[in-house]
Amino acid sequence: MQLEGKVPGGPLETKWDRHRFELKLVNAANKRKFNIIVVGTGLAGSSAAASLAELGYEVSVFCIQDSPRRAHSIAAQGGMNAAKNYTNDGDSIFRLFYDTIKGGDFRAREGNVYRLAQISNNIIDQCVAQGVPFARDYGGLLANRSFGGAQVSRTFYARGQTGQQLLLGAYSALSRQIGIGKVKMYTRREMMDLVLVDGHARGIVVRNLLNGEFETHAADAVVLATGGYGNVFFLSTNATSCNVGAAFRAYRKGALFANPCFTQIHPTCIPVHGDFQSKLTLMSESLRNDGRVWVPRKQGDTRAPNDIPESDRLYYLEEKYPAFGNLVPRDVASRNAKEQCDKGLGVGTGRAVYLDFADAIKRDGKATVEKKYGNLFEMYERIVAEDPYQVPMMIYPASHYTMGGLWVDYNLMSNVPGLFVLGEANFSDHGANRLGASALMQGLGDGYFVIPYTIGGYLSQWYGKPKVKTDNPAFKESLDQVVQRKEKIMALKGKRTVENIHREMGLILWDNCGMARNEAGLTKAKEQIHALRDEFWQNCTVPGSDKDFNLAVEKAGRLADFLEFAEVMVMDALNRNESCGCHLREESQTEEGEALRKDDEYCYVAAWEYAGYGKDPVLNKEPLVFENVKLTQRSYK
Amino acid sequence: MxxxxxxxxxxxxxxxxxxxxxxxxxxxxxxxxxxxxxxxxxxxxxxxxxxxxxxxxxxxxxxxxxxxxxxxxxxxxxxxxxxxxxxxxxxxxxxxxxxxxxxxPWRVKAFKLIRDLAVDRSAYDKIIQAGGFVSVNTGQASDASAMPIKQENAELAMDAAACIGCGACAAACPNASAMLFVSAKVSQLALLPQGKPEAAIRAIKMVRTMDLCGFGNCTNERECENACPKEIKITNIARLNREYIKASIGSSVM
Known part of the structure; x- marks a missing residue:
């Protein structure tokens, strides 16, 4: 398949401007004649739905939770980047663009990323106007902080709850449109299928989670903003309902899945502490500004951390990376923690390293440390029941964000015409690694400032054409498939629970397709996933009825998709024989054991095409062209 | 241990x-x-x-x-x-x-039971839809720093904005009132200049919708504050009452 990114030509700075001029417009009176379906109500979905409704489109919105306000964007802590340069420290649109491209290890499109940096400033303006209570300094102006190793202070924040405040801002804009009837909101609905008519996305089939009934909805375009697939690892920092279902169901209908093996593993999470564990909790990586990471030098050192003298401690980040020390980027910090634990130097359960604040407390006093990190220390103590002021924290990496997602062009439209994909659900802006404080920016950028323009360019071709309705046979066909699949799931009366199988799948991927991979492990993982998929269809059990509110039915359907998706992820990792962004491919290292990217072989987007159940997906490549930045290898020594 | x-x-x-x-x-x-x-x-x-x-x-x-x-x-x-x-x-x-x-489960008249421990809290969404927003379309914003906001007010607004809409306040209240929830949003926006133009109509519309949804009235039991996982203060209810009275007396909005 020929993949066209459709990035406009000409100078980087004027691409978006010119593109907006060249896009066909839908005039104000005609907008109300178009219906748009938006699935998902996180930052991307809510902002898109509100903005489209404000323009005059008729919008239907679907979410799986009981309210659009619950989407997992709400859990983002740190902040949101914008190139405002309010701190006068040398930031600019180009610098934000460059940092994002470089941070993504040169695996994203220049044009998309530059646009994101451009609109970052509008996003902040919009959020402030909505009443988002960003932190302010004494003069009443907006405060900024440096985040995630950035050398400029460009991050805007609302305490440790930036995601919550931004989402509630977008939710309030969406609520306003629901209140005046421009948006029809459907909560507790799960998207089961994408409906195509003559090759165009024309609707969806959803399941009403309250009573199990299936519903069909038709529209002129479908916007997916359904988030990432981090829960493929079972344990992640994602919410329990985060899943790959909607994106994967679109993939089965022909949408390409790009770079699925690009997942971000966040270094400062609270370690796994038992088999019953349902999720991992992230703590802001700002902790590494003052905490020192170490493990005991000797294996099997069972002394309490405070009894281990300096000479017996290995401050591995400081030793290995003297220039950056504990502030190396996320992937380097994560990988090194795993490496120490693999060597048998891990503490606690063996899958943890210490993050020690004793020196910071000695140097700055407890009060200063408390002021900076008090809420995080409290959160840690609540979960682990140890006081980090007295005893070093234990941390371990966890799955946090997925850079991969459905393939989209510059208009955020997938290869299926009429299907747009926004936010974490698409692959477009973060390459192989996302910078801290950039997820919120992308979600809102896509929703507030990209889709309102680009969707018009698509819709304008449909003036006066007959409307697709749900009585079209394509809906019936889709519905039949969905019902069949549901019946297959309800017939599962084996001996293992959904959670139990999901946990096993997560471990296979975590061990073989996580921070570090190699061909042998990936090949084995592929077989194991195959076997587990058979196990699922033969030996899983799904309790209760599908006519009641019964979360077990949803979970089973989502796991079935994850089990298929996991294989695509592994295939992608197998194909990409280079170390890049968040992951180390063990066959591709420098002599010093650092990640080695291979630009001559892998400077492309790997977009996978569904080939049928049980068949290997087909690889399509979109070459990445860099005209404005020079590709460099990262070095933190 | x-x-x-x-x-x-x-x-x-x-x-x-x-x-x-x-x-x-x-x-x-x-x-x-x-x-x-x-x-x-x-x-x-x-x-x-x-x-x-x-x-x-x-x-x-x-x-x-x-x-x-x-x-x-x-x-x-x-x-x-x-x-x-x-x-x-x-x-x-x-x-x-x-x-x-x-x-x-939460036992609140306005939260219909769905099954076992799950209840329908869409009444909270309805209240927000009635006025819990600033009426600004995408693109209408001026520069983010154009309007300085006193740090103290920004902090108070953030305290109120921390509400997670879980429903505990109504569940803890002997009258099953949603006043803490409503007051948190009204306060957040009334404390900020962006929210001022609509402060009066917002308070009235949100309180009316709350009543229509079947929530009870506030009789200062303070159970809501005690139950709130985000420690939203009942001083917000006092602020809501002020906004509501001001709105009812001082404006044409009724």
Missing amino acids: TKTINLTLKVWRQRNAEDKGGFETYQSNNVSTDMSFLEMLDVVNEQLTLDGKEPIQFDNDCREGICGMCGCVVNGRAHGPQKATTLCQLHMRKFDDGDTIVIE
């Missing part, structure tokens, strides 16, 4: 709003004190599933205390015994070996 405890659970089971419902008793043994409350329920559900019984339905999502999806009444207290803590962040070390734990 990690240890394991044995518990007796009395859990409210009700198939749907029309069903009568009642308590069922379950033994939950060898519970690690490192588990969260919801993880403890997960384990009970795993066993029920393997025994061919129906698992307990309870809403939950982020499991880190921010999405507001979870929440039950545990031993008579919304979100359980730990102050300023959502149910998902409550850990089993707060319980003792041999304890009996009674688990019930």
Whole structure:
């Protein structure tokens, strides 16, 4: 398949401007004649739905939770980047663009990323106007902080709850449109299928989670903003309902899945502490500004951390990376923690390293440390029941964000015409690694400032054409498939629970397709996933009825998709024989054991095409062209 | 220290709003004190599933205390015994070996029961839809720093904005009032210049919608403040009352 990114030509700075001029417009009176379906109500979905409704489109919105306000964007802590340069420290649109491209290890499109940096400033303006209570300094102006190793202070924040405040801002804009009837909101609905008519996305089939009934909805375009697939690892920092279902169901209908093996593993999470564990909790990586990471030098050192003298401690980040020390980027910090634990130097359960604040407390006093990190220390103590002021924290990496997602062009439209994909659900802006404080920016950028323009360019071709309705046979066909699949799931009366199988799948991927991979492990993982998929269809059990509110039915359907998706992820990792962004491919290292990217072989987007159940997906490549930045290898020594 | 405890659970089971419902008793043994409350329920559900019984339905999502999806009444207290803590962040070390734990859904007239411990809180969304916003379209904003906001007000607005919409305030209130929830949003926006132009109509519309949804009135019991996992203060209710009175008397909006 020929993949066209459709990035406009000409100078980087004027691409978006010119593109907006060249896009066909839908005039104000005609907008109300178009219906748009938006699935998902996180930052991307809510902002898109509100903005489209404000323009005059008729919008239907679907979410799986009981309210659009619950989407997992709400859990983002740190902040949101914008190139405002309010701190006068040398930031600019180009610098934000460059940092994002470089941070993504040169695996994203220049044009998309530059646009994101451009609109970052509008996003902040919009959020402030909505009443988002960003932190302010004494003069009443907006405060900024440096985040995630950035050398400029460009991050805007609302305490440790930036995601919550931004989402509630977008939710309030969406609520306003629901209140005046421009948006029809459907909560507790799960998207089961994408409906195509003559090759165009024309609707969806959803399941009403309250009573199990299936519903069909038709529209002129479908916007997916359904988030990432981090829960493929079972344990992640994602919410329990985060899943790959909607994106994967679109993939089965022909949408390409790009770079699925690009997942971000966040270094400062609270370690796994038992088999019953349902999720991992992230703590802001700002902790590494003052905490020192170490493990005991000797294996099997069972002394309490405070009894281990300096000479017996290995401050591995400081030793290995003297220039950056504990502030190396996320992937380097994560990988090194795993490496120490693999060597048998891990503490606690063996899958943890210490993050020690004793020196910071000695140097700055407890009060200063408390002021900076008090809420995080409290959160840690609540979960682990140890006081980090007295005893070093234990941390371990966890799955946090997925850079991969459905393939989209510059208009955020997938290869299926009429299907747009926004936010974490698409692959477009973060390459192989996302910078801290950039997820919120992308979600809102896509929703507030990209889709309102680009969707018009698509819709304008449909003036006066007959409307697709749900009585079209394509809906019936889709519905039949969905019902069949549901019946297959309800017939599962084996001996293992959904959670139990999901946990096993997560471990296979975590061990073989996580921070570090190699061909042998990936090949084995592929077989194991195959076997587990058979196990699922033969030996899983799904309790209760599908006519009641019964979360077990949803979970089973989502796991079935994850089990298929996991294989695509592994295939992608197998194909990409280079170390890049968040992951180390063990066959591709420098002599010093650092990640080695291979630009001559892998400077492309790997977009996978569904080939049928049980068949290997087909690889399509979109070459990445860099005209404005020079590709460099990262070095933190 | 990690240890394991044995518990007796009395859990409210009700198939749907029309069903009568009642308590069922379950033994939950060898519970690690490192588990969260919801993880403890997960384990009970795993066993029920393997025994061919129906698992307990309870809403939950982020499991880190921010999405507001979870929440039950545990031993008579919304979100359980730990102050300023959502149910998902409550850990089993707060319980003792041999304890009996009674688990019930939010019991609020305006929150219709869905099943077991899950209730319909869409009334909260309706209240926000009535006025819990600043009427600004995408693109209409001026520069973010054009309007300085006193730090103290920004902080107070943030305190109020921390509400997660979980419903504990209404569940804890003897009148099943939603005043704390409404006041948090009204306060946040009334404290900021962006929210001022609509302050009057917002207070009126949100309070009216609250009444229409079937929530009770505030009689200063302060149970809401005590139950709120985000420690939203009842001073917000005082601010709402001021805004409401100002709006009713001083403006043409009625």
